[in-house]
Amino acid sequence: MAPKVEDDWSDSDDDQEQLDVETSVLLGLPDGPVDSVDDLRDVAVSRMGGHPAFLTSPEPDVSSSQCKNCSNPMELLVQIWCPFEDSPMDRALYVWACARGECQKKDGSVRAWRSLRYNAEYAKKLEAKLEKRRKQEEARKAAEKAKEASKVNPFKISGSYSATSSFGLGTQVFGGENANPFSGQPSAAETNKDDDDDEDREYESESDSEESLVTALASASLEDSPWPAMPAYKPMYLNTTAEYLPPPPKTKVPPGAKIVDLDRDDGKDKDKNMTWLSEAYENSMEVDHVFERFMTRVGYEGKQCVRYDLGGTPLPFSHDKTFDRLFPLLTGPPVPVTKGDFMVQTSPKCVYSPSAVPNCPRCGGERTFECQLMPNLINILKDGEDDGKEAGKKSTEEERQKEVERALKSQNAKGRRGMEWGTVMVFSCKNDCCPEKKSNWAEELVMVQWDE
Template identity: 55%
Template sequence: MAPPIEEDWSDSDEELGSEVETSVLLGVPDGPITSVNELVDAAVSRIGGHPAFLPANEPAISSSQCKICSFPMELLVQMWCPFEDSPMDRALYVWGCANPGCQRKDGSVRAWRGLRFNEKYAAKLEAKLARKRARLEAERQAQLAKQPSKTNPFSLKTPSNPNPFGLGAQIFGDTSPASGTERPSNDTEEDQSAEDEVESDTESTSSEKSLLTAMTNTTLLDSPWKAAPAYTPPLYLSTASEYLPPQPKTRIPSGVDVLDPATEGGKDISWAFEPYENSLEVDQVFERFTKRVGYEGEQCIRYELHGTPLPFSSDKIFESLFPIPASDPLPVTKPDFKIVLPQKRTYSPTSSILSPCPSCKGKRTFECQLMPNLINILRNTDDTINKKLTDEERRSAVQRALKGGTEKGMEWGTCMIFSCENDCRIDADGKEIKDVWQEELVLVQWDV
């Protein structure tokens, strides 16, 4: 008897492998904030409560006013999220109006970013940059020395140097690069150890931590913000990585090479490039949303700087962010007969709906989005802060949130926040400033 043919695929659960970590960070509630010092510390991310501002000058309370009813809105979330290798401390603030008459109208959800220049950290970044420049110059001189004599030794042409600093996200107090910068392959161990020493010093020096807290915290005594409406008690907003079950293996002919999914920093990002089929029969967008959220029903925030938003439904916002691609005209004659595949939609970061930054005119980039479970958390804070939900209870909570109709009146499915990709800090005269309070773009997909 011939030996059985070994297949390179299987639909057995045992062979599917472990869960896959994506490039998305999830914000989840993590108990009430009771420390007075942490309540006034802008570096403490939170759900509900009152804001703790970064800028030295407290912003006007009009920042939180609903553009429909003009009443101050409650703070939904505050996130500590400085860009990687940036001298600016950074926090994101999102307010939402619970007035039923303001739902489904632009201006009932607003987001602001607060920046403050951190001089001590800026000095460390400058020292790091100086070492990088010195190393690159030494490499250039070494290359010139090895070139043939016919090369002009006085040429000013130098190889293009990679940007030593890349954008990333230190989200909720943790470091998670959103777009990594490749380190030159010939980095010396000495340079690497020097940079590691700087990073280690930044993280471990208690005096710096105290300095940061002193720089970012502020009290609301004798301030109109103290009397502003708020969801209480405020909850810690903690970070959790998103894990998805691996995609099932497919049957492929023998001898065919299969490319691995796109990865970034060891994390699977192929989910970000999945196309949406253009179908009128079912709302595949909503089906995909509920399936993706169902893997971690406790999520309140999805954070992926420069990433891809997860649309809630097939509305005008989806049509703009995920446009139908251009296609060839349909064949009209038999000789021109060909198979026309269903049209697929992919995310367009250059969509016309993403208005440029009003300060620097730079592009907007996706940063994060609020999830339906946040409404449940804000509504049922008193009942859930001390209760550990089971998987079934979490799934039920997600379904209730997706159906809307909450007591607080908020009816959105998801709120997508797009920030200035430059994280600019310029005033009306085009000069750099140390404190920034800038409103960002919010696109709301309302409950269906």
């Protein structure tokens, strides 16, 4: 559970050092090469590089990985096991990118796809769980209604008895934790553990789901698949950890003063204890505050390759056209200072607007931010390329200097390779719609901020 920051606003200089605060973001970190053949074939093992493992058979067509500019097959950047909470569908996300120099900074050179598979065993468990939640919610509402009635007439025995007998029900009916999108578990049944009985049923459901999943994977003939012939980086495990950030500095305010966070997005900010991490950005043309903030945030865990925050706010790389689209300028009315005699115009802010993301073209539903790829991923994949070096081995200073010289000499050459994006943001359909019942394979929206 995330540590909390106490709002004591003490005047003492001897305050105990505050603990770091956990955010809603899960960070994907490199965790060594994937050497196990079983893990390479297991769709529930999240990875960087390598060839994709699929949920369904027959497999998707290899055209899914083709660059829309050069029409050549692209390398897989990441594959993430990420079932939605309270969904009966097993789910995986795939992102491909073209490394050819002439395709950089062009639309269609980075593509993301989503794969679904109906999990019948978990669907039964989910139906029972939702029914339990419904009954708990009804009990909670009945208890609240009885409590309100007792306030109106405190001497009414039936109202007092009803409220007492229902005490405590439904206080945490939605207390389950979100699914870990990077976990190497073969079933969506690992999410939302309510109690011991549910854990027992979950174990049974997981076993059944694992068996059915293995059967589905086994039915896909690797010998007949064209995917192993596609270009690929060396596969690396994608491990997960929660993001922790230092708490914001305490502000000393006079007694009775009201603290108003002008950056807060109507109270919807997930990280309520961290006002400095709100979604607003200063609008300044002199300094790229967006890039500075990006570097500061990433600096707390420099190894991160993926940021996963379903329904959260993307971390923009720089102030460019994509930023202006996702973070439109928000201006407010002047703020009165004293009796309306003076007015102070607050600085314009750029605030994340989910409505700026186009709707799903298949079902017409809203899209939501799901994850983004970070610049360190480029370094990890490059270090892992099959060029005679060991996977993950760092280049020496002399080798890096030679690589820079070669890159400068070949800037105008058509054959040069290297990805030049700053971050890749993936937005998925909220409905997790199934375009085709047979394949359950759909392309999702990608927004790229390039490294200028």
